[in-house]
Every structure is written in structure tokens, then in C-alpha cells.
Amino acid sequence: QVSVLYFARSAELAGLRCETLRVPRQVTSLQLWEEIVKVHPRLAVIRDQVVFAVRQEYVLLGDQLLVLQPGDEVAVIPPISGG
């Protein structure tokens, strides 16, 4: 079980900012995205413009294998606009 955080446009599309999701312990970042889109289909439209932050490190959507621990924080990160 991991905590998934949503920000900016992804929070608007998902309709929430935070939830716990049950996911496999080992999963590629793309598979993790697909799990999240199953729960929130409206997120599909931003697929080409998001990255993840897993334990506060950026991860692209792709083949990268993630090894997740219970309670890990995963954030959906739309294009940033600070400063």
C-alpha cells in the first residue's frame, strides 16, 4: 500500500489530493501509471505530460522498475511552474 499524492491539474482530474492504493511491490513506472488510471480514468489525458516522484525523486513513465515499500509516497507531477 502506497500513498499517492495528486497536484495541480492531476488533482483536478482525479478529484482528490491524496489516497492510499494497493499496488504490487515491484512494478514499472508505466504499470504504476496504468494502475492509477484504472482508478481515475480522467487522468489518461495528461499521460504524456506527467512524471512521478517516488520517495521524492523524479521518475519518468516507462520501463524503470520501482521497488515499493508499504507507506512509500508516490506523487503525480504535472509540468511545473514555480518561480
Next chain:
Amino acid sequence: MDESEGVPKDFIKLKSEKLSVDEVSELVVSPCCGAVSLFIGTTRNNFEGKKVVHLEYEAYTSMAESEIKKICRDVRQKWPSIKHIAVHHRLGVVPITEASVIIAVSSPHRAESLEAVTYCINTLKASVPIWKKEIYEDEYSWKENKECFWANSKK
């Protein structure tokens, strides 16, 4: 060199109250430094002909602070003479002309702090998880920094 000149410090703050240029520059002033360089990011009142009513910022706060710390660490590697670094970013509603970000850097001579401030704001825009929403009269828009490598990258 005596201790009261202080060890180099990073002052990082994300807050919803109005930012203060005086406060931020005073944080980095140091007797051993002859230069304090500043960048202030302020809110423009227009975008592509539309009137901007105000901006709203949100952040992944814990990661934003750690990414800013990484920027400070990189600054100190590139410009070892840098003394203090302060980065204050406002969150929530920011009215037009008010500051959304203030960066201040002190160094013994001006070249390093001027370069470091430029590096800080450019890198912040590329890597710190903070989002800006521009509110117009009848709609709004989530902005995307051109420095952000995952914005519309495949279009």
C-alpha cells in the same frame, strides 16, 4: 576568522504571507561579504492579451524544500566562495505586482553571487515541484515552465 561571521547557511521558506525583500536580504548579509545579489519574481497582469486577475501557487512542499536544498548544494559546489543563500517562495494567492519568489545570495565579490542567483532561479524553474495557476477574468490556466523537461515534450 571568528565564529560570529557564521557558517554558510541556506534559508528556505515556502509561505502564504507576503514576501519581504528586506527580510530576505537581511538573512544573507554578512560582514565578510561585499555583495548581496537578489532576484524577485513578480506577477504580471497579462498573458497573451488576457487580463490576469491574480496567481495561485501550490507545492509538493516537502519535496520542493529538498529540491531547493539540492540547488543550494550545487551552488556551493560551483561557486565555493558563496556565503549565504535564501530562497523564499510564496504559496496560495499572489496579487498582481507582488512577489512570488525572492532569491538572495551573498559572496565576498559580486561575480559569484550574481551568477549564483541566475543559476538558482533557472534551476528552480526546471526542477522544483511548485505549480502556478493564472486566474483570468472568466477562466484559468495551469502554467508550464519551458524549463520543465516533461511539459509537452512529445507533442
